[in-house]
Amino acid sequence: MTETATDQEIDQLVWSIVQHSANPHDQLNYVRHAQGRAAGHAAALMAATQHWGDTDAPLLFTQAVSALQALAQGGADGVVPARLASQAMFHLARWHRLGYGVAVDTPTGIDWYRRGAELGDTRCLINLGRYTAERDVPAGMALFEQAAARGNASAYCFMAHHDKDRFEQHMLAAVQDADPFSMYCYGFYLCDRAGSDADRASHRHWIERAAELGETEACNYLGVGAAYGRHGMTRDHDAARYWLRKGGRFGGANCMFALGRLLLDLGEDEVLEAMVCLHHASMLGDARAQAMLGGRLLWRSKTAQAQTDGIVWLRASAAQNQSYGIYLLAEALRNGRGTEVDLTEAAHWYQKGADNGDSDCQAYLGLAYNRGAGVEQDMARAHNLFSIASLQGNAWATFLLGLTFECAWGTERDPKAAFDCFMQAANGGESRAAYRVGYAYLTGVLTELDKPAAVRWLRKAAALGNADAKTALGLMLLNGDGVEVNATEAFKWLRQAAAQDDASALREIGLLYACGDAVDQDMEQATRYMGRAASQGDQQAVAWLDAHCPKKPQWLDKLLTFKQEDGQAGEGGEGRNAADNSDS
Numbered sequence: 001m002t003e004t005a006t007d008q009e010i011d012q013l014v015w016s017i018v019q020h021s022a023n024p025h026d027q028l029n030y031v032r033h034a035q036g037r038a039a040g041h042a043a044a045l046m047a048a049t050q051h052w053g054d055t056d057a058p059l060l061f062t063q064a065v066s067a068l069q070a071l072a073q074g075g076a077d078g079v080v081p082a083r084l085a086s087q088a089m090f091h092l093a094r095w096h097r098l099g100y101g102v103a104v105d106t107p108t109g110i111d112w113y114r115r116g117a118e119l120g121d122t123r124c125l126i127n128l129g130r131y132t133a134e135r136d137v138p139a140g141m142a143l144f145e146q147a148a149a150r151g152n153a154s155a156y157c158f159m160a161h162h163d164k165d166r167f168e169q170h171m172l173a174a175v176q177d178a179d180p181f182s183m184y185c186y187g188f189y190l191c192d193r194a195g196s197d198a199d200r201a202s203h204r205h206w207i208e209r210a211a212e213l214g215e216t217e218a219c220n221y222l223g224v225g226a227a228y229g230r231h232g233m234t235r236d237h238d239a240a241r242y243w244l245r246k247g248g249r250f251g252g253a254n255c256m257f258a259l260g261r262l263l264l265d266l267g268e269d270e271v272l273e274a275m276v277c278l279h280h281a282s283m284l285g286d287a288r289a290q291a292m293l294g295g296r297l298l299w300r301s302k303t304a305q306a307q308t309d310g311i312v313w314l315r316a317s318a319a320q321n322q323s324y325g326i327y328l329l330a331e332a333l334r335n336g337r338g339t340e341v342d343l344t345e346a347a348h349w350y351q352k353g354a355d356n357g358d359s360d361c362q363a364y365l366g367l368a369y370n371r372g373a374g375v376e377q378d379m380a381r382a383h384n385l386f387s388i389a390s391l392q393g394n395a396w397a398t399f400l401l402g403l404t405f406e407c408a409w410g411t412e413r414d415p416k417a418a419f420d421c422f423m424q425a426a427n428g429g430e431s432r433a434a435y436r437v438g439y440a441y442l443t444g445v446l447t448e449l450d451k452p453a454a455v456r457w458l459r460k461a462a463a464l465g466n467a468d469a470k471t472a473l474g475l476m477l478l479n480g481d482g483v484e485v486n487a488t489e490a491f492k493w494l495r496q497a498a499a500q501d502d503a504s505a506l507r508e509i510g511l512l513y514a515c516g517d518a519v520d521q522d523m524e525q526a527t528r529y530m531g532r533a534a535s536q537g538d539q540q541a542v543a544w545l546d547a548h549c550p551k552k553p554q555w556l557d558k559l560l561t562f563k564q565e566d567g568q569a570g571e572g573g574e575g576r577n578a579a580d581n582s583d584s
Contacts, residue, residue, distance in 0.1 A: 010091055011039040014064045022057035024048035028283055029061050029101045033091070035251035036180070036214045042249065045280045052283065061101030068092050072112075075119060086121030089113070093124065117143070122152035130158060137162050153177035157185055175206065180215035183207070188221065197232035204233075211243060216252025219243045223255060227262045237266065248277065256281035257289040264296070282313055290317035291325035298328070298338045307338035318349060326353040327360050334364070334373075343374030354385065359394035362386075366400065370409060379410030390421070395428030402433065406446065419446040426457065431464035438469060442482070451482025462493060470497035471505040478508075478518065487518035498529065506533035507541045514548075527553075 011034045018026035027048040031041050051057070068088040075085020089112045095102055097109030110131055116124030125147040133140025141162060147155035153176050160170035171189065174182035187206025194200040204222075211218035223244035225233035240262055247255025260277035263270040275296070281289035290313045297310030311332060317325025326349050332338055333346035347368045353361025366385030369378045383404045389397030402421030405414040419440055425433030438457030440446040455476060461469030470493040476483055477490035491512070497505030510529035513522045527549055533541035 007034075007037060007087075008039065010068075010087065011037060013067060014061075015040065015044070017064045017067065018060050019043075019047065021047075021060040022051050022054050023059050024051040024054065024283065026059055026061045026101075027051075031251045031284060032098070032100050033095070036216060038214065038250065041251040045283070048283055049279065059101070065092070065095065065101055072115070082119045083121070086116040086119035086124060089116035089119070090121055090123050090127075093127065120150065122147040122150045122155070125150070126152065126155050126158060129155070133158075133162055148173075154179040154182045157182040178209070178213070180210040180213040180218065183213075184210035184215045184218040184221070187218070191231060194232070200232035211246065214250040216247045216250050216255055219247025219250070219252060220254045220258055223247060223262075224258050227258070237262070248280070253281040253284040253286040253289070256284070257286045257292070260289060261292060264292075282316070285320075287317045287320035287322035287325060290314070290320075291322050291328060294325065295328045298332055304338075311338040318352070321352070321356065323353055323356050323358040323361070326350075326356070327358060327364075330361065330364065343368070345374075347374035357392075359389040359392040359397060362389035362392075363394055363397035363400060366397070370400075370404075379404075381410070383410035390424075393428070395425045395430035395433065398425040398428065399430045399433040399436070402436065415446045422446075426460070429464065431461050431466035431469070434458075434461035434464060435466045435469040435472070437461075439472065442472065442476075451476075455483050462496075465500075467497040467500040467502035467505065470494070470500075471502050471508065474505065475508065491518050498532075501532070501536060503533045503536035503538040503541070506530070506536065507538050507544075510541065510544070514544075523548075 011030075014030055014033060018030050021027065024047070027044040030039075031044050031048075034041065068091055071080055071088035072085050072092060074080030075082050075088075093109045093112035093116065094100065095109075096105045096112065098104070110128065113124045113128040113131070117128045125143050129140040129143030129147070131140075132143055141159060144155040144159045148159075153174055156170040156174035157179070160167045160174065163170060167189075171182070171186045175186050183206045187203055187208075187210065190203035190206065191200045194203060207218045207221055211222055220243075221231065222233075223240045223242075225231040225240075226236045226243065227240035229235040241259065244255045244259035244262065248259060256277045260274045260281065263274035263277065275293070278289045278293040278296070282293045294310045294313030294317060297306045297313065299310075301307055301310065311329070314325050314329040314332060318329045330346045330349035330353065333342045333349065335341070347365065350361045350365035350368060354365045362385045366382040366389070367373070368375050368382075369385065370382035371377065383401070386397050386401040386404060390401045398421050402418045402425065403409065404411055405421060406418035407413070419437070422433045422436040422440065426437045434457055438454045438461055441448075441450040441454035441457060443449070455473070458469045458473040458476070462473050474490045474493035474497065475481070477486045477493065479485070491509075494505045494509050494512075498509050506529050510526045510533060512518050513526035513529060515521065527545070530541045530544050530548075534545055
């Protein structure tokens with residue numbers, strides 16, 4: 001039997017067994033096993049991607065388990081040196097404890113640590129000490145001390161956790177061996193307690209040294225810090241890419257996810273690498289990556305297969321209780337995106353997210369109860385859910401809460417409370433709330449009449465993309481209602497609202513073309529705009545067409561017939577601002 005003296009040789013042994021497997025979980029278990037070491041993770045992830053979906057193929061990792069068990073048994077029989085056998089025991093313990101290639105079996109994992117510790121393996125001593133200290137701190141500390149006495153200084157890192165009075169003394173001892181994990185922990189501790197960014201910068205070298213040696217948590221710390229200006233770091237996307245790519249090369253799914261998210265934030269030029277990163281992290285089980293990948297596939301892809309894959313990833317994320325994955329899955333089920341519409345299951349997932357404290361899910365669950373969509377209608381419960389989500393600062397929920405006060409849905413009518421909610425939500429950037437504030441000032445409903453304030457708020461709502469606000473603002477400018485007449489600007493806002501298929505804007509532009517106000521008279525254009533407004537259900541446009549086009553052209557008949565037969569699918573989105581466009 002070939003002697004195996006290092007982790008790298010163990011990695012080579014495992015890889016020689018699983019590299020040609022047709023089951024992707026073999027290669028993924030290898031990546032998990034070798035995380036933190038330069039062990040050919042890219043090739044393993046490429047193979048896993050190639051075979052993704054072939055989960056019925058035979059698993060070969062069991063052969064790796066058998067090979068390490070043979071090494072361990074050889075130590076017991078005296079055929080294999082004790083140091084080699086104990087090293088095999090260490091990896092067998094991790095595999096059983098974490099479920100790499102075998103079912104999670106903590107007792108068996110601890111037993112392998114115990115057997116390795118009996119042979120003097122310091123890593124087995126340390127990990128046995130960690131479990132022992134959970135119920136007997138002195139006994140665990142004794143095991144750490146044995147490992148330290150045998151030359152493994154990283155044991156001091158775990159001593160520090162249980163001996164706070166000598167925390168810094170232990171940590172200083174832990175980093176003497178240049179153990180990556182210990183250096184990361186020490187650097188994190190120093191940076192976390194630093195009083196200024198300058199102090200953090202002076203301590204960050206510990207984390208940088210750990211990251212260079214392959215500690216993926218250190219790579220993630222530095223990468224995310226540079227990407228978003230956290231941990232007292234200056235935004236530096238090049239540095240972020242460097243650290244996150246390094247962490248990914250060492251098998252860190254957290255770094256793969258963070259890099260994928262960053263590259264998507266940076267724009268379309270780097271989408272391909274971003275999607276590869278998210279897919280690799282998703283295969284490795286990162287629930288955040290699964291949610292982001294699933295959402296991207298579902299709302300950005302053009303093919304049915306990609307959208308189906310998106311649902312699969314969202315279900316995987318939701319199964320891990322990841323809030324964003326739960327929210328997106330519920331959205332997909334509500335809108336019939338990548339799957340059949342299922343309001344009952346959508347409500348089930350919204351409830352899951354609401355139970356986790358997710359304010360978006362609370363708001364959508366409230367909307368379901370408000371409408372009786374997938375659940376029995378309960379206006380009072382809807383009002384309470386909107387209140388809970390609003391207390392968390394959710395602007396859309398605050399807007400919906402305002403509607404309940406305005407319309408007496410599940411609570412008494414309270415115009416002042418309604419207006420206050422709309423104002424709060426509008427200040428939080430909610431466009432529909434900003435429109436409601438402007439409309440309230442315009443009409444004197446809910447608050448005092450104030451045309452200049454109405455114009456200000458309608459402009460804010462229009463700038464945020466609200467079609468109703470664009471239409472109202474356009475009409476005010478056209479008619480000089482509370483503002484100087486400005487036909488050019490009025491037509492601009494109406495055109496923008498019409499581009500969003502706002503029926504009122506379409507109708508008003510049709511009237512402008514019909515009368516020749518602000519634009520040259522053009523009955524053909526008037527008819528087209530009125531036709532589009534009528535197809536949206538605008539009865540004034542229908543009446544105009546009946547009066548002016550009793551014999552409708554063929555294109556108009558087709559448009560109206562198509563729209564009457566076309567179902568009105570709900571709207572969703574991959575982002576947290578993907579809210580329902582209707583008011584209630």
